[in-house]
Amino acid sequence: MSRSENELEGVTLLGNQNTKYTYDYNPKLLEKFPNKHPENDYMVMLNCPEFTSLCPKTGQPDFADIHINYIPDQSIVESKSLKLYLFSFRNHGDFHEDCVNIIMKDLIALMDPKYIEVEGVFMPRGGISIYPFACYGKPGTVYETRATDRLFASIDRRSHK
Template sequence: MTEATTDISGLTLLGHHAQAPASPEAAVLERVPNPHPGVQYLVRFAAPEFTSLCPMTGQPDFAHLVIDYIPQDWLVESKSLKLYLGAFRNHGAFHEACTVSIARRLVETLSPHWLRIGGYWYPRGGIPIDVFYQTGQAPAGVWVPDQGVQPYRGRG
């Protein structure tokens, strides 16, 4: 590896104490150089305990998020992603708004070859709402496994 791929000097969160962001908009989402920029491979993050608030009732909503992307020049720094996702804990937004805004922020920050997110939301009002977004077709030749989250089955 070259020095450029291991340089983390510009990061403000990794290795430092960081306060929880007040909102997703205030959260800092950091990136690091991709150590394999000429190779297409998949990166997956799973957040099985994602929470946000219902914008109408203020009650908590829970989801299992799976984020898959094929990096180009940048990788998302995982501590900043964790803090960004945690910033939704006190954020009121519908499932669709949370899921798609996370995807769009990652695309804006990373400019990946490809990205998809599966938001597997637990029932609200007795109805599970799953939200899926992707930037287009995955490049040929890259292994993109199933996200592995079972559909909600209730007590059945």
């Protein structure tokens, strides 16, 4: 097996012409591949401007722009699998805050990144916009401190005067 084939071992969705879209929450859709530069700190920034889920009480759709930023360690999320995973929330009933935390926890379980943050910019419903922000840094590292700093910076950034 060549090096590039080895690197893509376990990546099954990329290039598949018969993609099946699942609209029920499914974290098993997530795939990863090795980070070729784990010694470097760099940010991977992903955006999903067409995220949808359902209100768990009314069943009405909720629309959001989901921002995912992370510093990888040994693994990187494969973007097509992330897209299919995020689509799987389409019929999932959960509050905005839950969706953002679930996404973050699933990506931590998949990749074990040095640092990750997930922000949901949800469209207003009933005249109220909700922007949940969750972040994580590996315990006992500078990334843990950075996560705390970023959490409070997000509060300051969105605070109402």
